[in-house]
Amino acid sequence: MEKLDEIKLQRATFDDIPAILDVEKSVIGTKIYSGLTGAEDAKTELTNDIYYLIKSNNKVVGNTSYQLKDDGSAYISGLVVTKKFQKQGIGKRAMQMLLEMLNDKKVIWLMTHPENEKAIALYKSLGFKQVGKAIENYFNDGEPRIKMILERK
Numbered sequence: 001m002e003k004l005d006e007i008k009l010q011r012a013t014f015d016d017i018p019a020i021l022d023v024e025k026s027v028i029g030t031k032i033y034s035g036l037t038g039a040e041d042a043k044t045e046l047t048n049d050i051y052y053l054i055k056s057n058n059k060v061v062g063n064t065s066y067q068l069k070d071d072g073s074a075y076i077s078g079l080v081v082t083k084k085f086q087k088q089g090i091g092k093r094a095m096q097m098l099l100e101m102l103n104d105k106k107v108i109w110l111m112t113h114p115e116n117e118k119a120i121a122l123y124k125s126l127g128f129k130q131v132g133k134a135i136e137n138y139f140n141d142g143e144p145r146i147k148m149i150l151e152r153k
């Protein structure tokens with residue numbers, strides 16, 4: 001396993017789409033995660049979301065994104081770590097950095113697959129709690145998702 005230095009978050013541009021798709025390609029093929037598959041989808045997300053590359057040693061090792069909602073909440077729309085760089089704490093560190101950036105937001109929420117144990121454990125370790133029951137076919141991929149919320153004072 002390749003070991004990495006401290007990570008940083010860097011705003012992504014359309015030039016980064018090939019690198020973003022490489023990250024997605026490394027994790028694709030499970031029912032618990034529906035990633036980006038093409039450049040057009042990536043362009044839409046980069047336009048609609050605040051989108052960051054997770055970088056270490058100047059290399060892209062993942063990506064994460066959010067949207068600011070009209071109700072004042074922040075919605076975490078994505079978190080992915082390249083398969084070969086997983087289990088080194090990168091996902092958790094990136095999420096901590098995102099939460100620091102969003103420190104004026106009292107409500108932060110996300111949707112994840114009820115069987116995505118790694119993701120659920122990571123979010124719980126940062127204070128997110130599941131609310132409500134699983135919602136079937138939430139992202140139109142035939143799979144359920146649960147909502148998790150972090151509420152801050």
Ligand SMILES: CC(C)(COP(=O)(O)OP(=O)(O)OC[C@H]1O[C@@H](n2cnc3c(N)ncnc32)[C@H](O)[C@@H]1OP(=O)(O)O)[C@@H](O)C(=O)NCCC(=O)NCCS
Nearest residue numbers: 027033079080081086087088089090091092112118119121
């Ligand atoms: C979910 C995801 C982002 C987690 O990323 P990650 O970088 O592997 O996460 P972390 O390393 O921060 O933590 C994950 C696990 O690795 C463990 N870990 C952390 N550092 C470690 C180390 N040095 N050595 C071994 N394990 C380690 C953590 O304790 C955690 O273990 P646990 O699941 O048993 O509690 C990643 O699995 C992923 O990209 N999955 C596919 C996309 C996806 O599902 N995204 C979430 C959508 S909501």
